Amino acid sequence: MSTAELTAETxxxxxxxxxxAPVGPDGVALHDAPAERWDAMFAEVAALGFTELEIADSHIRPADLEPGxxxxxxxxxxxxxxxxxxVHVQRQSVLEPGREQRNLDYAHRTIDAAAEMGMDVFSTGLHHPFSEAQRRALWFWTAPGWRDPDDADTRALAVARLRELGTHAREAGLPMALEMYEDTYLGTADSAVQLIHEIGLDNVGLNPDIGxxxxxxxxxEDWREMHATTLPYANYWHVKNYARDAAGDGSWFTSTPTSLELGLINYRQVVRDAVALGFRGPFLMEQYGGDSLGVCATNRDYLRTLLPRP
Incomplete structure (x- = not known):
């Protein structure tokens, strides 16, 4: 089936x-867990009605698994x-001080592993490991973390390294999606789109995770304007939503995770717009807090009502 024929059901x-949990009660990481634990994970995914899973390298690192x-x-x-x-490589930025080359090499190995395992997308970004304040916070996004410097040379270095990864992904037959994330060169709509233009590869697009x-x-920025700017460049999409409130005088702001249907972003509008613009990439249901898997399943069912019918 060609991507042009995708429907709500397919x-x-x-x-x-x-x-x-990335680490089990026995202290064994999911990455190193025995087959029985992997089996239980996939059984739960299937029981919720999912037929696709994104591998996050916070849990399993395909590049670091032995072939067997x-x-x-x-x-x-x-x-x-x-x-x-x-596969989503997260918090291993090619700009991380002292680890730039290690992270770049790791991303290359992950591209090879993704291609070998028949995956459809290599996803990454420029976000860094959590700061100590973020690790202590109830919600990590309420505490300060890394900021990419406002420096042309550093940005040019990011472009060169991401272009290198994008070229490798293209040779491996994979699109590369760059996730939008605050305080990085992918942290505003205009900066993210400009980064795609600077990289200049047709297989490199945005993961417009405005959430x-x-x-x-x-x-x-206004969520409508951010989507209008970024959706023409989207090739993979992490979707989630938050209830957001703010004082009229700008003295306070708050947010909390919620379902796709109930949050600030009107996904009925932006999904329709994305499809009209030609978006045909996979969606990834993402949720923080509570029954993450259950909310993802609810969100999937809602999302299918927004997609084209035959």
Whole structure:
């Protein structure tokens, strides 16, 4: 089936891994867990009606799995009718001080692993590891973290390294999606779009995760304008929503996670707009707090009502 023929029933909608603990009660990381634990994870994904999963490298690092374990992971997923549709490399920026080359090499290895495992998207960004304040906060986005410097040379370095990764992804047959994230060169709509132009590769697009910006406890761009600017460049999409409130005088801001239907962003509007603009990439259901997996399933069902019918 070509991407042009995607419908509400066939559009790939994946679930995130936030609902699974990266380290088990026994202290064993999910990455290193025995097959039984992987089996339980995919069984739960399938029981919720998902047939696609995004592998987050906070939980499992395909690049660091031995070939036999990669094969084992694929086999278990297939047994449950689940495809690992994408891999998301997070908080391993190619600009992280002291780790730039290590992170770049790791991203290259992840592209190779994603291609070997038959994934459809390589997703990454420029966000850094949590600051100590973010690790202590109830919601990490309420505390200060890394800021990409307002420096032309550093931005040019980011462009060069991301272009290198994008070129590799293209050679591997993969699109590369760059996730929007505050205080990075992907932190505003205009800066993110300009970065795509600077990279200049047709397989490199945006993951217009405007939810990352709507949740901030500070002034933000209008969500409608951000989507209008970024959706023409979207090739993969993390979707989530937040209830947001702010004082009229700008003295306070607050947000909390909620469902796609109830939050500030009107997904009925922006999904319609994206499809009209030619978006045909996979969606990724993402949710923080509470029953993340359950909310992702609810959001998936809602999203399908917004997508084209045959």
């Amino acid at each position: 559009w790939p909608i994946a679930v995130c891994m936030h609902g699974f 374990r990669r094969a084992e992971l694929l086999a278990i997923a297939r047994e449950h009718g689940v495809r690992m549709i994408s 990352n910006l709507v949740r901030l406890h500070r002034p933000i």
